[in-house]
Amino acid sequence: DAGVTQSPTHLIKTRGQQVTLRCSPISGHKSVSWYQQVLGQGPQFIFQYYEKEERGRGNFPDRFSARQFPNYSSELNVNALLLGDSALYLCASSLASGTGSFYGYTFGSGTRLTVV
């Protein structure tokens, strides 16, 4: 079975540009979450989507947006990139909706974004 797949694996962008990161969850998983991990820190929650609806948003500026498609894949968009946006962006999928039992997330390998 394919795990959580993220693309691209690496990306270099210039300050002020826009970037789109993509994530395909495990087949059957309807919940997708995005996390940002700055070097030396733990991941920080950005968004959670379930059944194409936003279920949670972390403390990130409006430059960050996301959406989930009917096939449950997801995109994370970041506009007006800053040097501080350089990080590993992780996507995680789960069966959990937020109301039932939760057994943990399966994470993708991440997209390493470098802003220069």
Added chain:
Amino acid sequence: SQQGEEDPQALSIQEGENATMNCSYKTSINNLQWYRQNSGRGLVHLILIRSNEREKHSGRLRVTLDTSKKSSSLLITASRAADTASYFCATDSGAGSYQLTFGKGTKLSVIP
């Protein structure tokens, strides 16, 4: 913001020894999980313990949870070089969302 704080920040042991990592958190939780991360890549889910559980085992892993002290520990027994990685605890509060709050992690080095 970081909810959990892992202790120690770094740990170096010999292969075959046991490794113990601790995690403290600040607010009430629904579940606590431990994840492993190799070389800054994706996280691998190790074990989940619910707030009404006190101890859980999975292979060479043993997790304890003390909700009165808001702390958890992860014990890896008979460590192997392949256990070298960063280990993170993550909590969720339930309440309709399984948003995870991570600590800063413990970097474990197992020396062959």
